[in-house]
Amino acid sequence: MDVERPVWIERVHKGESFDQADLADVVMRRCRFVECSFRGARLNDIDTAGCLFERCDFTGANLAGSTHARTSFVGSRFTYAHLFAAHFTDCKMTGVTFEEAATAGWRITGGDWSYVNLREQSLKGQDLGGCGWPRPICTAATWKRPTSEAAT
Numbered sequence: 001m002d003v004e005r006p007v008w009i010e011r012v013h014k015g016e017s018f019d020q021a022d023l024a025d026v027v028m029r030r031c032r033f034v035e036c037s038f039r040g041a042r043l044n045d046i047d048t049a050g051c052l053f054e055r056c057d058f059t060g061a062n063l064a065g066s067t068h069a070r071t072s073f074v075g076s077r078f079t080y081a082h083l084f085a086a087h088f089t090d091c092k093m094t095g096v097t098f099e100e101a102a103t104a105g106w107r108i109t110g111g112d113w114s115y116v117n118l119r120e121q122s123l124k125g126q127d128l129g130g131c132g133w134p135r136p137i138c139t140a141a142t143w144k145r146p147t148s149e150a151a152t
Helices: none
Strands: 007-009 013-014 026-031 030-035 048-049 050-052 067-069 087-090 107-109
Touching: none
Parallel strands: 007 026, 013 030, 026 048, 030 050, 048 067, 067 087, 087 107
Antiparallel strands: none
């Protein structure tokens, strides 16, 4: 039996709280969230495309298995967030903080990852070749270039 996923299209939210909300499996298209809070929210397996999350707080949120395409998270915070197997494709992540987030198994394909804060991250063995980090802020991070780039 197939269960239909909830779909949000072009919703606009400003300064709203989604703290502890269960938004698992939601499909979001061209939605806009400005200064919203998703602290402790259940966002696993969500699917976003063309969305904007500007200066949003995802502290402690579960985004495991989520997929994001051409979505912007500019200035957002993912402190202590669970991002296992999350996939970001051509996303704008400028100024995002991933301090002490669980990032094992995440996939990054393209996008703008300028000025990202990866404090307390272990990036050893992760293939981050597609993120195009010109100036990542890797204070206290363990950094290892992917094998394919190490030879160049």
